[in-house]
Amino acid sequence: MKLNKRKDCPICGNLKVFYLDKFWRCSKCLYQFADPQDKSFTKSYYQEDIGLLVQNVLEGKNPKAYLRKYATLATKTIEQLKKGLRICDIGCGTGAFLLKLEEGGHKVYGYDINRAQAEFARKKNGLRHIRDAQSLRGYCRKVKIRREFFDVITCFEVIEHVLDLNKFIEEVYAYLKPGGIFILSTPNNNRIQMHEKWDYPPIHVSRFKKMNMELLLNKHNFTLKTFKTFNELGYYSGNFIAKMNISHNALEHMVKASTDISSPQKSSRNAQLFMLFSKVKKTACWFLDLPLYLFLNMQKEKGHTMFVVAKKIV
Ligand SMILES: [Zn+2]
Numbered sequence: 001m002k003l004n005k006r007k008d009c010p011i012c013g014n015l016k017v018f019y020l021d022k023f024w025r026c027s028k029c030l031y032q033f034a035d036p037q038d039k040s041f042t043k044s045y046y047q048e049d050i051g052l053l054v055q056n057v058l059e060g061k062n063p064k065a066y067l068r069k070y071a072t073l074a075t076k077t078i079e080q081l082k083k084g085l086r087i088c089d090i091g092c093g094t095g096a097f098l099l100k101l102e103e104g105g106h107k108v109y110g111y112d113i114n115r116a117q118a119e120f121a122r123k124k125n126g127l128r129h130i131r132d133a134q135s136l137r138g139y140c141r142k143v144k145i146r147r148e149f150f151d152v153i154t155c156f157e158v159i160e161h162v163l164d165l166n167k168f169i170e171e172v173y174a175y176l177k178p179g180g181i182f183i184l185s186t187p188n189n190n191r192i193q194m195h196e197k198w199d200y201p202p203i204h205v206s207r208f209k210k211m212n213m214e215l216l217l218n219k220h221n222f223t224l225k226t227f228k229t230f231n232e233l234g235y236y237s238g239n240f241i242a243k244m245n246i247s248h249n250a251l252e253h254m255v256k257a258s259t260d261i262s263s264p265q266k267s268s269r270n271a272q273l274f275m276l277f278s279k280v281k282k283t284a285c286w287f288l289d290l291p292l293y294l295f296l297n298m299q300k301e302k303g304h305t306m307f308v309v310a311k312k313i314v
Contacts (some may be wrong), residue, residue: 023201026212067100070157070307071156081181090155091157092118110129112132113133137171150177152183160206161205162206169217169220183308187304188208188229188301196242222312223311230307233285233290
């Protein structure tokens, strides 16, 4: 998709798009998309992201303690289906979510663009089908998986990073069985906006609302089964603190310099310090957010994250 030449909306094809604050915006379906400028930068970002390094240290101790709300919602959705399903998680990280599903009697597969995370999932968490890969097609070729293989494909907080949106959904469609289930989560562009740093290119290259998400899925022969939005305590205060940049970056660099990804038990006191700092921050944010959280939960479709379940049409 050469967006530098084509400025029509990748979802609805509308030619009336306008550029504002680093995003092209479709006037019809309200989808927002960035020009994919430097792919190499995007890739290196996923290999070096400090948040992921810290997560490895944390998850090395207790993998399932850090699952977020979308993982819980997806687990509930999958529990209503049959046992022994083939489930693939795109952007699986160290595989905490897949570990939980495996315990539930499912056959789990997945890949992550971050090599260290995929290796951690395979070697430390014992998830033998996990690999590092750049795309679903690339992963399936690597582990010799045929088309229409999976019962369920999940991807949490991934689609907003994807440069070629249509190709991404086409691949999901191709590797799902007829009637297969696609579960995803992504930031809801209908939330209260704080101009969050992470919601800009090269980190996020797409912003979705319910309308364009449904259009995108329908366009690729999926029907929308569930659409809901949710809030998590600590999200808004956490973003506010991140905006102020309170000594967080300095600490992150300390952790990065002293974190041994292959042996989290050897991780230094700096990592412990970072974890303690993160816990204190999280608790403080939790309390700060409580009134806002209760208010926001009364607003339909305004939650900061959307949770979507779609079914492949036969
Ligand atoms: Zn559009």
